[in-house]
Amino acid sequence: MNKFLKEFKDRGYFYQCTNEAELSNLMDSEKIKAYIGFDCTAESLHVGSLLQIMCLRLLQKNGHRPIVLLGGGTTRIGDPSGKDKTRKILSEEEIEKNIKNIKDILKKFLDNNDPETKPIFVNNYTWLKNLNYISFLRDIGKHFTINRMLTFDSVKLRLDREQSLSYMEFNYMILQAYDFLELNKKENCALQIGGSDQWGNIINGVELIKRYSNKQSYGLTTPLITLATGAKMGKSENGAIWLDEKFLSAYDYWQFWRNIDDRDVVKFLKNFTDMKIEDIKKAENHNINDLKILLANETTSMLHGEDAAKNSEQAAKEAFSGNSLGSNLPSIKINSKNIDDKLDIIDLVVLSKLEKSKSEIRRLIKGKAIKINDKVISDEKLIITNEFFKENYLKLSIGKKRHFSPGPICVGLSTISIFRISPLFIENLSCGLKILVIQIPE
Numbered sequence: 557m558n559k560f561l562k563e564f565k566d567r568g569y570f571y572q573c574t575n576e577a578e579l580s581n582l583m584d585s586e587k588i589k590a591y592i593g594f595d596c597t598a599e600s601l602h603v604g605s606l607l608q609i610m611c612l613r614l615l616q617k618n619g620h621r622p623i624v625l626l627g628g629g630t631t632r633i634g635d636p637s638g639k640d641k642t643r644k645i646l647s648e649e650e651i652e653k654n655i656k657n658i659k660d661i662l663k664k665f666l667d668n669n670d671p672e673t674k675p676i677f678v679n680n681y682t683w684l685k686n687l688n689y690i691s692f693l694r695d696i697g698k699h700f701t702i703n704r705m706l707t708f709d710s711v712k713l714r715l716d717r718e719q720s721l722s723y724m725e726f727n728y729m730i731l732q733a734y735d736f737l738e739l740n741k742k743e744n745c746a747l748q749i750g751g752s753d754q755w756g757n758i759i760n761g762v763e764l765i766k767r768y769s770n771k772q773s774y775g776l777t778t779p780l781i782t783l784a785t786g787a788k789m790g791k792s793e794n795g796a797i798w799l800d801e802k803f804l805s806a807y808d809y810w811q812f813w814r815n816i817d818d819r820d821v822v823k824f825l826k827n828f829t830d831m832k833i834e835d836i837k838k839a840e841n842h843n844i845n846d847l848k849i850l851l852a853n854e855t856t857s858m859l860h861g862e863d864a865a866k867n868s869e870q871a872a873k874e875a876f877s878g879n880s881l882g883s884n885l886p887s888i889k890i891n892s893k894n895i896d897d898k899l900d901i902i903d904l905v906v907l908s909k910l911e912k913s914k915s916e917i918r919r920l921i922k923g924k925a926i927k928i929n930d931k932v933i934s935d936e937k938l939i940i941t942n943e944f945f946k947e948n949y950l951k952l953s954i955g956k957k958r959h960f961s962p963g964p965i966c967v968g969l970s971t972i973s974i975f976r977i978s979p980l981f982i983e984n985l986s987c988g989l990k991i992l993v994i995q996i997p998e
Contacts, residue, residue, distance in 0.1 A: 600800035604790025629684030708756030736761030810868035
């Protein structure tokens, strides 16, 4: 078996392939170009897209050249695959901003220096925006039958559930097939890789290329990755695990991987790190917490760099040691005037965003789950005074895994202006403060 395909399987990336034996022979005999598409519906990708990114890295590792298709055109339509309803259509400005940001994220994961393997970034809007509808129907549409299109899951599931499917969305699979045809003509792209839910769309592209130009192309899909709990990869209780530090700090990212279910650790070392398979097998018998730290460091280094991974590990050690305020922990700055205005423990927790519900905060206090400077708080009416701050820092903890350091106190400022690393903007709080939250780790 071809080296790329063997590792693709060993790492758990493989789900389905068109004409696998022929693709294996082709990749043995020459270096090919393969593409993966990313619709730009958000300003950042999240870890749900990470398996596809790892496929791009594996292509480069084996000397093949990846093409990254940023769907500036198809984002304007919306992929119905796996969706229960029509996606919100974004403005031109939003889509262009998303494209730029997603491209920057992908560059962090990929080698951009080797001219033989550096990624080719394309935007399908460049060829979709000027399509002539009549010509497109005559030249491309004739190769598709409604009978066949109705059998694909992206369409069939919506119709079976009696959920509306717009004609606009119905056309998405044709446009994706056309993307593959364009890349085959322009870049000699021989392979499309995508998630298992894209199988029907990929097959359409392979068949369109065959009918249109009598060339052979291939499709390869990855399985749907879920957590051991059954939850969808990329989501957490507090929202998406973003790959952009503006929305999720390096520390939070590290914590996500550190707190992965024990059952997922070895699998995710294969899926989401560059560690050799044989090294992962050797490490399987190690202490599970050591493996989790290894996973967190490897994944965080890949996205945010080695220093960020080391700092995150150190911050976690400080936070959970019980004898440190956690100087490496992310913090917010608060106005000292708010201390004078009798900021209570409940408002402080709300300010930190560790919990939003005041009733839930009261329940946690009764359950002895909230600590200040590692001391349990039992009084829900406790007033936060300057005495709680050590060297202008206070450590707030909820449960065993969630720590937050508000401080240092900023004297004489009516509002606080600090670097915004999280998208959370809080204003008109009960203490009257406007504040930018740097980070709230889980």
